[in-house]
Amino acid sequence: MAPQSPDPTDLAGAAAQTPAERARAHQQLLGALAVQPWRHDFFQLLRWVEALHPQAPRLGRAARPRDEPLRIGQDPELSFAPAALHSYREQTGAPPRIGQRFFGLFGPMGPLPLHLSEYVRERARSLGDATPLAFADIFQHRASLLFYRAWAQAQPVSHLDRPGDDAFGRWLASLAGLGDPSMRERDHVHDHAKRLHVGTLARGPRNAEGLVRIVGQYFKVPVRIEPHVGHWLDLERSERLVLSRGGRAATGRLGLSAAAGSRVWDRQSRFRLHLGPLGLAQYERFLPGQPALLALRDWLRLYTGLGLACELKLVLAGREVPEARLGGHRGGGAAARLGRSSWLGVRRVPADRPPPRDRADLAFLVEPVRSCTDASR
Structure with a gap:
């Protein structure tokens, strides 16, 4: 069975708890650690401790050991370690000490000669003199936390334990x-x-494939893009062709830069985004002023910028088309809105018959286009 830390709280939400809740969860964690320390994983344990102390520096970054909520040492044993953690001990006037055996100076895998591990072990066990061990813990504590910090830096999930950092x-x-x-x-x-x-x-x-991928994944709806949608583009008054003896308008040349009238037909600055077929609840979330439409508008600003206009075409599944009724609401839901979510002559079709056609009558600009004159006001 893989070693696991207890579950006193959710790691991602630990930083959002009150100080009393975090203190209670920390005591539960230490209580479980004191009973069976070997059942806990070293990295998972330190993640718990770090998440439950959001006011303290991240482990391995504190300027002084007293700013850290625990001490990490190495138990000088002569056998190979069966588990990463070996012991837990409360300390008077200091944070608790956690003894580990997988990383450090002592033991059969440590850099020191084996007889030094035996010497420190016997001094602590037989004579009650933990001075050599306490001296080694000065360095072992720092090295262990730096080892954890190096691991945590490369783990995206560990950064989420403190959303503010x-x-x-x-x-x-x-x-x-x-x-x-x-x-x-x-x-x-x-x-x-x-x-x-x-x-x-x-x-x-930017390409259409990327936008389809983003919108489809974020809103969980079918998406299709229709490029090069033609529309009339109004010309600024200063750009219109007029009969003149001079000035800017006189530079228009027939067949090259002259345009008759106050608007031109344009296909390069607008595309159409088809969403659907949608259920009625999904459909209404994309109506003007609704949260889904606001999120879609911000995605478009981020991905396409302000140089392209997007026309949104909502497709409502045929079986989801509501019946229009005067007064009241549809089954306790929102009332029908003229021109947006209401259709005349809609009849319910039995389930054993082919479904009615999908309705794709509503199309509107996600964000109204502002002319240069409007933007300068």
Whole structure:
């Protein structure tokens, strides 16, 4: 059976507990450790201790040993270690001492001659003189915690034990330019979701495949992109062609840069995002003003920037189309909204018949396009 630490609390939520809850969990952990220390893993135990003391420096980084909640020493035994941890001892006026046997100066695998391990062991056992052992523990404690720190630095999960000091998350986010503190918790998309897709976000050229992957994974809905959606693009008044003897407008040349009218047909600055078929509850979460649409807007800002406009087309599964009724709500849910979630002449189809066609009538811009004139106001 693999050695495991007890489960007094959840590691990821330990830092969010009250001081009294953390102290109680710490005492439970030490109580279990005192009974059977050999059943605990060295690295897992120190992770528990570190998570239950968020106010203290991380293990291996404290300037003084008294700032650390425990002492790590090595028990000078002559046999090969059957387990990483060997003993637990309370100390008067000092944190408890945990004796380990897998790393250090003594024992058959240590760098010191074996007779020195025997000498220190007999002094402590036969004569009650732990002076040589206490002297070695000065160095062993520091070396053991540095060994743990080196292990923890390379373990992404150990950084999450203290969410406020998640160095690995900062390193990962920096690959996509999101590591600066000013980039955290700035929109409706959780930082961990951005780090999940840091490989896609870190790539310079943006493509449709990456956006489909992000939106599909984050919202758990079918996604399809339709590129090069044509639309009318309004021209600024200063850019329109007018009859003139001079000035900027006079530079327009027929067949090259002149455009008749106040707008032009454009296909390069807009794409259409198809979501669905969706259930009714999913459909309503993407309506204007709803949380899912706000999160989608922030994903689009992050991935495509402001240079492209996205038209969202919601596809509602045929069997999910609600009946429009005057007054009241649909089965206790939200009321139908004209032009968004209401259809006339909808009839329920029995389950043994082919389902009605999916409805893809609603399309709107995720973020309204602002002209240069509007942006300067």
